[in-house]
Amino acid sequence: xxILVTGGAGFIGSHLVDALLEAGHDVTVFDNLSxxxxxxxxxxxxxxxxxxxxxxxxxxxxxxxxxxxxxxxxAQTQVSYSLAHPREDAELNVLGLINVLEQCRRQGVxxxxxxxxxxxxxxxxxxxLDESEPLAPASFYGLTKVTAEKYIQLYGDxxxxxxxxxxxxxxxxxxQGNGGEGGVVGLFARALARGEDLTIFGDGEQSRDFVYVKDxxxxxxxxxxxxxxxxxxxxxxxxxxxxxxxxxxxxxxxxAGVAVSYGEARKGDIFRSSLANGKAREHLRWRPKMKLMPxxxxxxxxxxxxxxxx
Ligand SMILES: NC(=O)c1ccc[n+]([C@@H]2O[C@H](COP(=O)([O-])OP(=O)(O)OC[C@H]3O[C@@H](n4cnc5c(N)ncnc54)[C@H](O)[C@@H]3O)[C@@H](O)[C@H]2O)c1
Numbered sequence: 489x490x491i492l493v494t495g496g497a498g499f500i501g502s503h504l505v506d507a508l509l510e511a512g513h514d515v516t517v518f519d520n521l522s523x524x525x526x527x528x529x530x531x532x533x534x535x536x537x538x539x540x541x542x543x544x545x546x547x548x549x550x551x552x553x554x555x556x557x558x559x560x561x562x563a564q565t566q567v568s569y570s571l572a573h574p575r576e577d578a579e580l581n582v583l584g585l586i587n588v589l590e591q592c593r594r595q596g597v598x599x600x601x602x603x604x605x606x607x608x609x610x611x612x613x614x615x616x617l618d619e620s621e622p623l624a625p626a627s628f629y630g631l632t633k634v635t636a637e638k639y640i641q642l643y644g645d646x647x648x649x650x651x652x653x654x655x656x657x658x659x660x661x662x663x664q665g666n667g668g669e670g671g672v673v674g675l676f677a678r679a680l681a682r683g684e685d686l687t688i689f690g691d692g693e694q695s696r697d698f699v700y701v702k703d704x705x706x707x708x709x710x711x712x713x714x715x716x717x718x719x720x721x722x723x724x725x726x727x728x729x730x731x732x733x734x735x736x737x738x739x740x741x742x743x744a745g746v747a748v749s750y751g752e753a754r755k756g757d758i759f760r761s762s763l764a765n766g767k768a769r770e771h772l773r774w775r776p777k778m779k780l781m782p783x784x785x786x787x788x789x790x791x792x793x794x795x796x797x798x
Pocket of ligand 1: 518565
């Protein structure tokens with residue numbers, strides 16, 4: 489199949505591109521390299537540098553070739569940035585999305601697969617949360633994800649564009665940057681690889697559902713299947729891990745004698761988070777395979793090797 493991945497030079501997008509190429513697809517990446525890296529895009533994929541806010545660039549891209557499936561990963565991904573820059577956040581995450589959806593509609597794309605987030609649920613104390621829980625985002629980032637989901641559903645209803653909305657929990661793994669939602673793993677692993685001290689925001693008892701990036705890439709590939717009904721699917725492990733537990737595991741691996749300090753909790757952060765994944769298990773025939781310990785070890789190893797190359 490001919491597949492477009494927006495944001496394919498980023499953390500999750502680049503693992504998705506790897507998985508798509510491995511499955512024998514023909515892949516084009518569209519990315520402005522604002523947080524992504526050109527060298528994360530494999531040679532076998534076609535790379536087009538451009539911005540999803542640029543309608544003309546997208547028109548040219550879709551005009552050059554027909555895409556059967558479009559994965560939309562490009563976004564502003566930081567909760568804190570969305571609070572400081574709500575307008576830019578919305579321009580990227582809502583208007584940018586609409587630009588891509590418009591091209592998909594016009595070109596008769598067979599499926600649109602979107603990266604949504606646990607941030608749509610806000611601070612709901614019920615865990616694990618399933619897809620029918622109310623949407624109550626606690627940040628502008630979460631609000632743009634809710635709005636994006638509604639646009640995609642309406643494009644589905646009004647224009648018959650089939651879709652899969654994948655609500656990722658906290659994604660971690662090799663190539664992850666500093667800022668995204670699973671960012672704490674990358675921040676800690678990078679700091680430990682450098683022998684730097686760790687800071688935890690809040691008391692560290694806040695929990696997250698850490699899902700390994702290659703499992704997330706597999707879920708995306710599974711969503712291509714025409715038998716998968718248009719809908720919303722949580723992509724998660726359904727397991728809660730506290731930030732304190734995460735810190736202990738990483739300290740254990742690293743033998744780094746660094747100091748750990750606790751700072752003020754950040755605005756917009758969710759206290760407990762875990763997503764039910766039964767719907768993805770049933771319809772995508774997907775389940776997370778990577779256990780937390782080996783996944784964290786692989787991530788830590790990646791940052792060690794990066795430090796050695798630097
Ligand atoms: N990392 C997580 O834990 C997590 C959790 C839930 C949802 N998500 C979602 O998954 C998607 C991918 O996130 P990620 O963690 O890989 O982030 P990332 O920052 O590594 O990837 C985003 C990519 O999009 C590109 N991009 C940004 N703005 C662009 C623009 N205007 N035009 C074209 N390209 C642009 C960046 O250069 C980057 O390559 C995002 O939609 C994010 O909201 C991530």
